[in-house]
Amino acid sequence: MSHLSFEELSQFIDKELPNWRVAEIKEHIDNCPACKEKLDTLLLIDQSIRETYKEYNTEKFSAEVLERVESKPVRYSFRLKLATIGVAISLAFGITFGFLRSTYRENLEEEKYKLISQHYIISSGDMGIIFISDK
Amino acid sequence: MKKYREENDTELIRRIQKGDEKAFEEIIRRYSNRIINLATQIMGSQDEGWDIAQEVFISVWKNIKSFDISKNFYPWVRKITVNACYEELRRRKGHIESSLDDVEEGEPSIDVPDDAYSPEDIFDKIELKEAVEEALNSLPKHYRVTLWLRIIENLSYEEIAETLEINIGTVKSRINMARKMMQDKLKYYLEEKDESS
Numbered sequence: 001m002s003h004l005s006f007e008e009l010s011q012f013i014d015k016e017l018p019n020w021r022v023a024e025i026k027e028h029i030d031n032c033p034a035c036k037e038k039l040d041t042l043l044l045i046d047q048s049i050r051e052t053y054k055e056y057n058t059e060k061f062s063a064e065v066l067e068r069v070e071s072k073p074v075r076y077s078f079r080l081k082l083a084t085i086g087v088a089i090s091l092a093f094g095i096t097f098g099f100l101r102s103t104y105r106e107n108l109e110e111e112k113y114k115l116i117s118q119h120y121i122i123s124s125g126d127m128g129i130i131f132i133s134d135k
Numbered sequence: 136m137k138k139y140r141e142e143n144d145t146e147l148i149r150r151i152q153k154g155d156e157k158a159f160e161e162i163i164r165r166y167s168n169r170i171i172n173l174a175t176q177i178m179g180s181q182d183e184g185w186d187i188a189q190e191v192f193i194s195v196w197k198n199i200k201s202f203d204i205s206k207n208f209y210p211w212v213r214k215i216t217v218n219a220c221y222e223e224l225r226r227r228k229g230h231i232e233s234s235l236d237d238v239e240e241g242e243p244s245i246d247v248p249d250d251a252y253s254p255e256d257i258f259d260k261i262e263l264k265e266a267v268e269e270a271l272n273s274l275p276k277h278y279r280v281t282l283w284l285r286i287i288e289n290l291s292y293e294e295i296a297e298t299l300e301i302n303i304g305t306v307k308s309r310i311n312m313a314r315k316m317m318q319d320k321l322k323y324y325l326e327e328k329d330e331s332s
Contacts, residue, residue, distance in 0.1 A: 006311065006314075006315060007311050010310060010311050011307070014285060014291075014292070014310065015291075016291070016292050016307075041325055044325065045317050045318060045321065046286050048263055048267040048321075049271060049283075049286050050287065051264050052264060052268045053287055054168075054175075056167070056171045056185070058163070058167045058168055061185070061188070061189070062160055062163040062167065064189060065163055065167075065192045065196075066156060066159070066160060068189065069156070070156075
């Protein structure tokens, strides 16, 4: 009777062998103390590894993860808010400035045509009316 | 929170996809221990395992919308964990040691002397648990992780192959080798146990 190999015993405890082979191995182990001992040793090692599984403080872990998850969107939203406020101020300033400028120009043009209608123009150019005299 | 504890994963995931943080908290409560344990095995230290596990759950929160609700949640998180750990190890070391498919059939030899974890040292340990922990930590990383996925995560060889992106033959050889190494490292302790029983 040949003994079972280490590989086969390993696959046996991992349930990775076909049913027919499992039945043969079970029968062999019942009749072979040496293989039974090898199998017991492997089972003991597996069991000992299971016992190394640790219990961690999952509440602390969870709190830390949630804190990190929550803090990221807040930072993002703060930046977004800052950018939005900046754009809004620029727009308001731009619109107001534009409006004031066009009102000023309209008034200036109006005054200019008023003067032209009341005076003779001697000379004019890009810089404006150089000289006028009363009609 | 009681309401959430009674819900299954699928229901919780649906809630998380809508931004429900309480549901996310419940998912963390359910799986964080397993994820920290797994990450610790891959990274080789509890602190690093803890940190990587946090990154994993943050990544889950960010990417949950892409998760296919018809699939099981835990294998997805486990895969993220394995990838995150190997990615971190690759980033740090930048060489082959940490790659997912760095396997070698039949090496290293179990007779390689390991001064830090010699059988004599292990023999001196009073607690079997401590001796096993040290023996496990002294295994080459890819052997330790494969054995862990088999024994603790209870994955089949095929599932391990999928998770680690290696072939089944490699899984078998890693598990055999890991068990042989464990047996060798614990030999004196195990003999002692036999004699005393």
